[in-house]
Amino acid sequence: MTDYFDTLETRDPAARETALMAALPAQVAHARASSPAFGQILQNTNPAVVTSRRALAALPVTRKHELLERQQASRALVGDVFGGFSAVGYGARMPRVFASPGPIYEPEGATKDYWRMARAMFAAGFRAGELIHNSFSYHFVPAGSMMESGAHALGCTVFPGGTGQTEQQVQAMRELQPAGYIGTPSFLKIIVDKALEMGVALPSVKKAMFGGEAFPPSLRDWFAERGIAGYQCYATADLGSIAYETAAREGLVLDENVIVEIVRPGTGDPVADGEVGEVVVTTLNPDYPLIRFGTGDLSAVLSGPCPSGRTNTRIKGWLGRADQTTKIRGMFVHPGQVADIIKRFPEVTRARLVVTGEMANDAMTLQVETACSGPDALAAKIGEAIRDVTKLRGAVEILLPGSLPNDGKVIEDARSYR
Numbered sequence: 001m002t003d004y005f006d007t008l009e010t011r012d013p014a015a016r017e018t019a020l021m022a023a024l025p026a027q028v029a030h031a032r033a034s035s036p037a038f039g040q041i042l043q044n045t046n047p048a049v050v051t052s053r054r055a056l057a058a059l060p061v062t063r064k065h066e067l068l069e070r071q072q073a074s075r076a077l078v079g080d081v082f083g084g085f086s087a088v089g090y091g092a093r094m095p096r097v098f099a100s101p102g103p104i105y106e107p108e109g110a111t112k113d114y115w116r117m118a119r120a121m122f123a124a125g126f127r128a129g130e131l132i133h134n135s136f137s138y139h140f141v142p143a144g145s146m147m148e149s150g151a152h153a154l155g156c157t158v159f160p161g162g163t164g165q166t167e168q169q170v171q172a173m174r175e176l177q178p179a180g181y182i183g184t185p186s187f188l189k190i191i192v193d194k195a196l197e198m199g200v201a202l203p204s205v206k207k208a209m210f211g212g213e214a215f216p217p218s219l220r221d222w223f224a225e226r227g228i229a230g231y232q233c234y235a236t237a238d239l240g241s242i243a244y245e246t247a248a249r250e251g252l253v254l255d256e257n258v259i260v261e262i263v264r265p266g267t268g269d270p271v272a273d274g275e276v277g278e279v280v281v282t283t284l285n286p287d288y289p290l291i292r293f294g295t296g297d298l299s300a301v302l303s304g305p306c307p308s309g310r311t312n313t314r315i316k317g318w319l320g321r322a323d324q325t326t327k328i329r330g331m332f333v334h335p336g337q338v339a340d341i342i343k344r345f346p347e348v349t350r351a352r353l354v355v356t357g358e359m360a361n362d363a364m365t366l367q368v369e370t371a372c373s374g375p376d377a378l379a380a381k382i383g384e385a386i387r388d389v390t391k392l393r394g395a396v397e398i399l400l401p402g403s404l405p406n407d408g409k410v411i412e413d414a415r416s417y418r
Helices: 013-034 035-042 052-058 064-077 118-123 143-154 164-175 185-198 217-225 334-341 375-390
Strands: 096-100 104-108 130-132 156-158 181-185 207-210 229-236 240-245 250-254 258-262 277-283 295-300 326-328 332-335 348-356 365-368 394-397 409-415
Touching: 013 035, 013 185, 013 332, 064 104, 064 217, 064 229, 064 295, 096 217, 118 240, 130 164, 143 348, 164 185, 181 185, 185 207, 185 217, 229 295, 240 258, 240 277, 250 409, 334 365, 334 375, 365 375, 375 394
Parallel strands: 130 156, 130 181, 181 207, 207 229, 348 409, 365 394
Antiparallel strands: 096 104, 229 240, 240 250, 258 277, 277 295, 326 332, 348 365
């Protein structure tokens, strides 16, 4: 637990924050100048003043659905498949292009360890000179390439196993004797089960780094019982590595080259440490300079330093999805509308819209936390705001501060669909 990828992982937190904030204005300026999309999004922004998290929080959040919409529009009008977000074009600076569901197209730059995965692999126990069995897909989506480029940067050799063909995966592991596996945890479980069925031992596979799906403690223990130490990494096709698990097994440590905020779903407003919200990331990648990119994932900051000795901020990991848009009486209501309602009432600290009833008999109640001494008058005003913003009628329930659960939900669909 005292073995680190580089000295960045153990630097003084204040020095890290100073370095990130010093790099921020140049990245904002670069995004505005080199990315047509951010040229529009940040047209009224002076990059020179974006030198703090408070200044960063004043910039708009760009969410995945907006990126897709811009890509779709620009494909038809100007032939730019990236929607104006990429700062580089086809050629030597963009060796590959990938497609995620949507489709959303992602460029891969030519820099070494472009997706910044080597750090996460090192924390999972992989070392130079080892063979890694990579079972992420190499087709359409970037996952396979993300992991391979990180492994090469670490000094490892890669077997590109990809997905499917379980018996062949077992055969390759038996004969090549990889030090570990990278892929989804569910597929490694399938491989291990198949090996048992075939009567094949896989003694070399002692470690694994997982992504792409949940990795609950029960599955972690299942692998540990079979001699495999599994670790999580949190990455996306747009951003690359965001955070990774360490031997401490206490949350995920943020990557050194991203600026992460946790914001209230439907807004760009940062929440207090410990409160669940949407993960918003600003990357220092010059080729694909995403500024305040909303991942749509929920998480929360963990207090205190990582017992592994790494000093960067930790998050709890994936806690659900932030996009809670719900159809009520034929109308879509989304978290941003709830935020618009609450912004009209400074005395309200938190809120949750609860949808109940059965098919075609929807009822919605906006639960609000407030220390207001005149709750009836406040409830009436909030009710008017609900109708104004959503065009629907809703009840209002006044709660004491701290009553709502800390789970990041802004809209809770509690309807019965039986």
